Amino acid sequence: MKQQSLHGDISSADMAFHLNTGRLCLNAVASFGDWSGDQIERWPGAEDLGRWCVDSGLLPDAPQVTDEDLAAARALRAAIYRLVQVARAQGEFAPEDVALLNDWAARPALIPRLRGRGEELIWQADAPLEAVLASVARDAVELLTSEVLDKIRECAADDCSVLFIDASRPGKRRWCSMNRCGNRMKKQAFRQRHKRE
Template sequence: MRVTSRVDAHTGQWFESSDGVKWWFDSGSLALDFAYTGGLGAADGRIDEPWEFLHSTADLDDWLAGRLPASPSSDRDIADAHALRGAITRLALSRSRDLPLAGTDIDLVNLYGATPDVPPRLDGGSRQAGRTEPRAAQALSTIARDAIALFDTSASGRIRACDGDGCSLIYLDTSRGGTRRWCSMQRCGNRHKVRAHRERHARTATGPGQAETVTRGSNAT
């Protein structure tokens, strides 16, 4: 017997970069994962390039299915999803840059969070309490409540942008020591390791004297 939590969803999702490489990005937060369905940034980390995963109610249903299963969404739900996602996006960008959070976005997240969410449920009973499936609006409320916890001042120092060159993906650092630096070790973390290895190899191969000769020769040309 177990309790199914209000937020019993994993975090993280597969992305595909502009060069066709697929990689796993765990933002550390359900709300941030939701923001990355559009608006917050392209899969290659360029936040100035708009993209969109939620074109229709079917797209919203598919995204929720693996996280917060709900009954089919309506046109109103997809409009609400876009509005909530926009507020979360702007708050995440501000928090990652140590900028003040806009009151209008806070109000919007609070508004969605104040509506009924997906309730916890104790498995193993013989009767069904309430609806067999939550509504999509309840799933959105659950995401909003996750965002409220995410943007609380106690977590402000943990919302960061990736240290990778040219990457601006934002994540919640949930590591024990607060030492996470990369959007993904498969991607920017690995790129950093490869670059560092090549630099060490180059220094070892040339040596101080040879490196100086190469530098002088380059300057001469």
């Protein structure tokens, strides 16, 4: 099934959440795809944000999400994206982005609870969605003030802007995922080489 991006049709595979960036806040940022290109919105509706909370392993059940909540989550996500990109370029943060991030980081976050004999970790909160967004914001604050900042990469695929932590030993990882973008770009390069030959 095809869905609409701001610039045309995209496949349902492209709508899948990226949850392997290496950081919670970057997983949230990756819910918007190709920031400078097709601009794929993976939270097109309130229920999609709720589904992301569950798929991310943060909540056992989708929380209630209003349109206002969705707008607030998207604003936080965009601020984190801008802050990370500015930090990577060693620029100056926009004060309004810092204020928004700090506001969310100051709210009550998810509380870890041990269940049974240690076989399960669950997350709890009185206001689940707010706690998820507070946890995302706190993770972003930690990332932006850590040495890991130097390991943030942007996917090298032409139509992907997913930011991820490069935890590889040589530090030369190029793709957000080998299964997703890496194989696709290698096949494309292979076809182009054979056309030239």
